[in-house]
Amino acid sequence: MDSEKHQRYQAAMVSIYCPETSFLNHLVMPDGTEQSYSSDILKRLHSGEVFIVNSRKRNGLILFKRYHAExxxxxxxxxxxxxxxxxxVLSIGNLSLLPPESNEERQKAYLIRRQWIRLxxxxTENPIPQQRVQKILDQFEQYFTPEMVxxxxxxxxxxxxxxLPQTVGMIRRLGNDENCRLNY
Incomplete structure (x- = not known):
């Protein structure tokens, strides 16, 4: 009997969660428009060439892999x-990709990429999802304007x-309401 309930619960979870994982086909922006991806950027990334995100501009690139984003x-x-x-891919700001001018510049860019991954x-090592969301939002607002974020x-x-995307939405709504702050 208990195993039947457990199996029904698992099936219900899967049926609710699976549609959310297909968002890579289309991302709906907060203003309701669908985000179109620049296939040119993706083609450049798949070409085998290495590029550097211009360090003199407020820009960046979110790279969507199969199960996560970087x-x-x-x-x-x-x-x-x-x-x-x-x-x-999803660019932030006015994206500028530059080819490395030397092997040293390429190595330095890989080290910087590693620093971003470490950050x-x-x-993500924080076990509380709401705190992870708040921290990533805070970090992005340090590098980019609140409007960009x-x-x-x-x-x-x-x-x-x-x-879950719903957790991000909840934290964003609570963050905009000064009377509703999570205590962590």
């Missing part, structure tokens, strides 16, 4: 073998820090 901020390397599994990993879909942040 952020490559200013100064980070993108492309090459490292991003051959990238399925979608996100530190955030507001324009990013909930699902983007969800894949960056391993939470």
């Amino acid at each position: 952020f490559a901020g200013p100064g980070a390397a993108v492309g090459g073998d490292y991003d051959c599994d990238c399925q979608r 996100i990993r530190q955030i 507001d324009d990013l879909p909930d699902a983007t942040f969800a894949l960056l820090v391993g939470v």
